[in-house]
Amino acid sequence: MRRPGTVSRRAAVPAFLALSCVGAFVTAPAMAKDGADAAPADEAALAQRRDDDILVEGERIRQDASPKDVAPIIDTPKSIVLLDKSVIEQTGSANLQDALRTVPGITFGAAEGGNPIGDRPFIRGFDSQGSLYVDGVRDLASQTREVFAIESIQIVRGSDSTLGGRGSAGGTINILSKTPQPGNFGSVNASYGNGDYKRVTGDLNVQISDTVAARIQGLWHDQNVVDRDAIWSKRWGFAPSITIGLGTPTRLTASYYYLESHELPDSGMPFLYTIANAPGTGNIFTTPALGNVITAGGQTGYVARSNFYGLVDRDFRDSTTNQAMLRVEHDFGNVTLRNTARYSHSEQSYNFLLPDDSQGNVFGTAAINPAPATPGGLRGDILTGGYVWRRGNTRYGYSESIVDQTDLSGTFKTGGMEHSFAVGTEFSWEKTRRGALVSANGSTVSPRCNTATIARYYCTSLFNPNPYDPWVNYSSDTSAVQTPIVRGAPNTETQNDAQTQAIYGFDSITITPALILNLGARYDRFKSTVTLPFTAGTSALRLSRTDKLFNWQAGLVLKPTKETSLYASYATAATPPNTLLGEGREDNALPTTSSAVNLAILDALKVQKTKTYEVGAKGSLFGDKLALGLAVFQTDIDNARVQIDATTVGFLGKTRIRGVELTANGTILPGWTIFGGYTYLDPKIIDAGFAALTAPANGPAAAKIVYVPSVNTGKQVPQTAKNSFTLSTNYQATKRFSFGGGAYYMDRQIGGYADNRAATQTTTGVVTVSSATKVLTRGVPSYWRFDAQARYKLTDNVEIAVNAQNLTNKTYFSQTYTSHYAAIAPGRTVFGTVSLKF
Template sequence: MGVTGKWRAVQQVAPQRGQVLCGLAMAMIGSQGLAATPGVASSDKLTDEEKKKAEQDRPNPHHEHIEVVGLWHEMSPKFTASLLDTPKSVSIISRQLLTQTASNTLADALRNVPGITMGAGEGGNPVGDRPFLRGFDAQSSTFVDGLRDVGAQSRETFNVESIEVVKGDTGSIAGRGGAGGAILINTKMPTLKNAIDANLGFGNADYKRGTFDGNWRITDTGAFRLNLMGDDQGVAGRGPTHYRRFGVAPSVSFGLGTPNRVTVMYYHMQNDDLPDVGIPYNNPTFNARTDGAQRVMATGSGAPVKVPFDTWYGLENRDANQDGIDMGTLRLEHDFSSTLHLRNTTRYSETTQNDRWTMPDDSQGNIYYGYVYRRLNSRISTFDTATNQTDFYGSFDLAGFKNQFATGAEFTREQGKNDTYTATVNGQAVTSGTNFTHCATALAFSSGTCTSLLNPDPGQLWTGDLKHTGNPNSTRFDTKAVYLFDTITLLKQLQANVGVRYDNVQSTYRSAAGEYGRGDNLFTYQGALVYKPRSNGSIYASYATSAIPPGNSVGQGSDDISLGADRSGNIGSVLKPERDRTIEVGTKWNVLHNRLLVSGALFQIDATNFKITTATGGIDNGGTKRVRGFEIGLNGQITREWAINAGYSYLDARLIKAGGAGAANGLMDGRHAPNTPANSLALWTTYRIIKPVTLGAGVYYMSKVYGTDSPTAPKFVPGYWRFDFMATYKFMKHYSLQLNMQNLANMRYFTQAYTTHYAMQAPGRTALVNLNVHF
C-alpha cells in the first residue's frame, strides 16, 4: 500500500542491495525516520553526501500526507535486487496500511494479502499464529528482523513497521521450511528525529486500546525509541470472549548516520485472555445411543452447524490463555565502504503458554442428539531461542559484470518443553470411558463437561479439577547454516538471480517413552533470469527449492519427531525431509509515472516426501502434493488523492498421493488440499475527498476452505465476502480522528477450518473510533 510522505520526484541514485523500487523518493513522516524509498537507498546505505542531500530534501512533517508506492523497509540483506527486479511474488503491508485498516494483530494484517489462510495450531489449538501461504504451513517460516521466530504466539503489530510476505519456495532464503513462502516482520527502529505518536481507541464489544510511540534523539548519532500498548476488548457477537494484552518495546541506537552502528532492542508482550471457541461441524461420526435418547439432527454436508451467531461452548471459569514473550536483540553494523557492509545480529527470546480452552468435540456424534462434549485442550509450554546471524553484503564489479551479493552464516538453538493439564470430575479423568465423552450420564451435564448444542451456558460452573499432567516432552533443534546470494547484471536488460544455502540441523525429542534424535543436511537453492524490456518493468522465470525435516516446528506446531511408539521403532529418526520446488514466471511494472506497481505471477509448487499413513498403518515418505495457481497485484497511487492495495489469488491445490490406512488408502488422492481457498481477493482503497478528510473501503473474499476434502466425511467452511469502511478527519495540525467499521454487513463467516471437530467463527460487525496524536 505504501507509506506516508510528501510526494516529490528526485533524481535516481544507484540502487543499494535491492532497496529501490521505481524512481520516486519520500521521507517517512514522524517517528518513522528516513525510509528506503523508490529510487533512493535507505539512509544507512547512502554516502555522506547523499545523506546530507536527503536530509535537506526531507519534507516538513507538518505538510500534507499522501501515499506512495510500497517499498522494502529495512529488508533482509538476502534480497539482492530491487522489489521490481526480485523474481518472486512479494506483498508489502506498510505501517500506513496497518493503521488505516486497524490491523492490531498479525492475523488482521495478513487479511490484506490474498491466498493466505490461518490454520489451527498444534493439537487443534486456535491460539497462536499458523498462517498458510499457497496452501503450505508457514508457522516455522515467520521471521522478525531477519531471524526465525517459531514460538507459538498471537503476534501484535504495535511495534511493527512493515510486514513482507514472500511467496513460493524460500528454502535458500529462510532455511528449513518455506514451501509456500515466508513472512518477514520488521520492527520499529530508532531514528535521529524527535517525534511522538499516540493513539487512544474505543469501540463496541467493550473495545479499549491505547498505544504510544516515542522517538528521541539523545546524542548527535544516538536515539532512543519506546513503544507501548494496552488492549482490553471483547469480540463482537462472540459471547464472553475477551482479550487483555500489554506490550512494551524499548530500543536504542548509537552511531546512526556513521559507518559503525549499534542497536539494542527488547520486546515484551503478555496476555490474559478468555479465548474464543469453535463451532462443531455438522457431520461427525455417528454413534448410536443405547440410553433411549432421540436423534434430533440429520447428517450434514460438512459445514459448521447452524446455531445462533453468539453461540459459545466454552466455560468461563475453566478457559483461559495466559501467554507471554520476551525478546532481546543486539545488532552490530559496519560499513567498510558505500558498497560493502557487515551486520551481526544476536537474539535470545522466551515464549511461554499456559492455555486452557474448550474444544466443541464432535468426534462421538453427540451433536446428532443435541449435545456437545466440552473437551479440554491445554498447553503448558516454554520455548527458548538463542541465535546469531552474520550478513556480509554489498556490490562489486567482476569481469565487467555488476554483482549485488549477500553471504552469511547462522547458528541457532531452539528448544521447547510442553506439558498439559488433566481434567477430572469426582476423581475420574473425563477422557476415560464414555460417560463424559459420549455425554451419557447426568454427571456429564451437571459438572458442565457436556452442554446443549443449541443453548449452551458459558457461565455454568464447571465442578471438575485441573492439575498438571506431569508428563512433559521436549524438543531441541540446532541449526548451523551458510548461504550466498547474488544478482548479476549480465546485460543492461538481463539479470541473473541466484542463491544457495546449506543447513546442518540436529533435532532431539524427549519424553517419558524415551529419547529420539536425528540429523539432516539440507541443500536448497534458487535461480532466476530477469528480463527488463524497459527500466520500469521486469519479466522473470524462476526455480526454487525448500526442505522440511521432521521436527521442523520444534514442538510448537503440527510437525514433530515424536514417533517412537510405532512398532517398527523410532520412525521419526529415519524419515526423509520433505522436498519442495516452485516454478514461477511473472512480471512487475511501475506505471502512472512510477506511482503504481502492477504485478502478476503464474506458478506450480510440487511437494514430495511428506509423511503419510500407509495401507498397513505405518508411516513413510510417500506423500506428494501439487499447487498450481496465479495471482495479480496492484499497489500504490492512482492519483494524488486515490490510493489502492489490491490482489487476487487462484490456487488449485491437490493431494496427488495422500496414503491412508486400510480401506482409506488412496481415498484422498486427487482431492483438495486443506487450508487452501481456490479463489481469494483483498482490496483496500482510500480517497482524500478534501484536505482533512480521507475515506477508505475494504472488500475481502475467500471461497470454500476445506479442513479435509474427504469424500466420506468432508469438513469445510463456506466462502464469504467481507466489507470494511474507514473515515479519517485531521484537525489542529497534530490530531486526527479515525472511524473503522469492520464486517459492515455483519456476515457470519469462519477464519479457521480445523481438520476435525470444529471451525473458528469471525467477529460480527465492529465499530472503532481512534484519536491519533502526532508531534
C-alpha cells in the first residue's frame, strides 16, 4: 500500500510511457503535480487503469495516449530515450542543444549557410536537422529552439521514415509541449550568473471550469558568453494554450508559440592549416588555432579562447518563430479519432562571420612576403600568416508550413490475438524563400589579406582581433562608396515549395503474452519545386520533381518476464532530393541554376535509401524505478548521391555505421536518480564517389577536369564521435536539500578531409595524376566536461538552486565544420535560480 505523500517515479521511467511501434510521438503527455494546488485525477479516469499510467501521491493519472501509441516502450523494438523536463531543469539547459548534450550519441554540426549556428543535431552519425518535430509535426525551420515551453523530448534512434516521413535516416527528435492540465498551479523562475547571465521563465495553469483549462508559459533571456569577447544573445517568447473538454470524450486544444531572438553570432576559431600549407607528409590532423602558434613566417603568438574574429558593427542574427496548433479528438469507446492542424512561420536574417582559412592566411603560405617591386609587394600581400579573413556569410528569408494530420487509433481482438493499431493521413504544404544581403567582405580579393583589406578590416590579426573595429560597408571590394547593407533584389531570391500526401499504419500484435509483433508502413508522395533566381526583366525558371516513398519496419519482441524484453527489428528511411528545402546542408539538393547540365542532373536524381538492423534488450528494475536499455545496430546508406563527372551524378555512394548503445534512467537508490548512457559508433564511408582535379593548360592542350576517387572513401564519417558518455545525476540528501551534477565525454570529431593529389598534362593532352603525399584531416579533440548543481527548498513553494556548467573551465569545441572553423564552448558558467511555485 502506498504511503500518502509518496510519489512513484514511473513518470520518469521510459519503460512505462506508451510510444508507437516506431518510436511514438506522445503529443500530450500526462503531467505530475506541478503546483501546490494541482487537482487529483477524476474517478472515471482512475477506473480505467493501464500499465502505462502514472502514479502521483497515491492517485493514478492516465497517460493521454498518442494516436501512434500502439505499445509501451518496453515492448517497442527500437532504441528510444525520453528526456524529461526534470533533467532539463536540473542541468540548467536553456536551449535544445544544451538539453540534447545530456543524451549519448548525439553530436552537433556547424555549417556556413542555411542554418550555420542553429540546431543541427546528428543521431548515429546522420544529420537530423530535418527530422525535428514539435508535438508530432515536422518543424523544418532554421532556428535555435528554446526549452521554456517543453514538457519533454523524445529521441528515437534508427531509420524512422515510417513514422515521420522523408528523412529520418538516423532517427527523430520530437519536442513535447506543455499543455493545459486539471488544477490550478504556476511557477516563476529567475536566474542570474556570471557572463551577465539573466533569465526569467514563468508557467501558469488555470482550470476555468470542470472541463476547461488554460495554460501559458513565458520567457525573457539575456546573456553574454563567458570567455568569449563581445558575444551576446537576447530572446523572449510566450506560449498560451487552452483545452476544452478535459475529462470528456470530445476535446479541443488550441495553442500558440512565439519566440523572438537577437544575437551576435559566434562561429568560434579558424583551423590552422589547409592542405596546401600543412607541414609534413602522411596523415596530418589539424585542429583550430588555439594557444601558442608559430606561423609560416616565424611569428610567435598566443591565440586566446576569448578571441572573437567577427565585427560588432556588421554581424548579427535575428529570428522569429510563430506556431499555431488546433487539435480536435473524440473517443468512440476503444477507438479515438484525432485531427491536428499546425501553421508555422519562421523568419531568419543574419550576417554570419566565418573565420576563413581557405587561402592559407592563418598559418601562411610563405616564409617571407613578396618583394616590394613585385605586384604582390605593391599590394602589400601578407603570405607569412597570422591573419584571419572575416568572411561574412549572409542570408535573409522565411519558412512557412501548414500540416494536417488525421489519426484513428484503438484496440481489437482477432483469432485470440490482441491488436493495438493506428492508421492515419498527413497533408502538408511547405514553403521557404531566401536571399542574400549585399555586403562586401573581400571575397573578390586574392590573396585575401593585404594592405587594403586589412585597412578595411576584412582581415584581422589571428592573435589580437578587435571586434570593435570601425567597419563600414562599401558597394564593392574596390569601391570607395559607402553603402548600407541591404537585401538583394527579389529576382535574386530562391524559393522552395513542397507538398506531401501520406498514409500510414501501425499495429502491435500480442500473439501470446510473451511474444509481440510490431509492424508499421507509410507511403508518401513528395513533390518539391524550386524557383530559381533570374535576371531582372525575364521570367523565373521552376524545376520540379515528384518522388513516391514507401517505408516500413518490422520488429519481434520476446518477453521473458513482464518487466524485461528482447527484440530484433528492421526499419527503413528515405531521403528524397530537396528534403530540407534549402534550410540546411543537403547532399541531394535540386539544382539552383538553370544550365543544361543541371537540368540533366535534375532528371538523374534519385531517393537516397537507408536501412537499420537492430537487436536489443530492455528492462525495469527496483519495482519499475530504473529503466535499462541495450541496443546493437547497423545502419546503411546504399545509394548516396555522388558526382561522377561535371555532367553526371550517380547513386553508388555507401555509408555504414555500426554501434552499441547503453542507457540507464531512473532511481538506483532511494532518492538517487540518474540519466545517461554510453554510445560506441563505428562510422565508415564505404564509397564516397569521386572528386574533381583540374589539369592546367599546357601549350596547345586546354585545361581539363579529371575525376579521381574521393579522399573521403574509407574514412570516419564526419560530425560523429566514436565514443560518447553522459551521466546526469541528482541525490535527495534531505527532504529539502538535493545535489548532483553531470559528467560528459565526447570523443574526437572529424570536420572533413583533403589531400594534395594533382593533375598535370603534356602538350599532347595526356593527363597524369600524382599520388597524395599528405592527407589532411580537420577535426576537434575529445573532451570531458563536468557540471554541478545543488538545490534547497526554503519552503514548500520557494526553492533556490545553483548550477555550475563546465566546472573545470575546460576549453573544448562543441561543433566543427567541414572546413574553416569550429565553435568553441563557453567557459565556466555559474548561475543561481530562485523558483516560486504557487
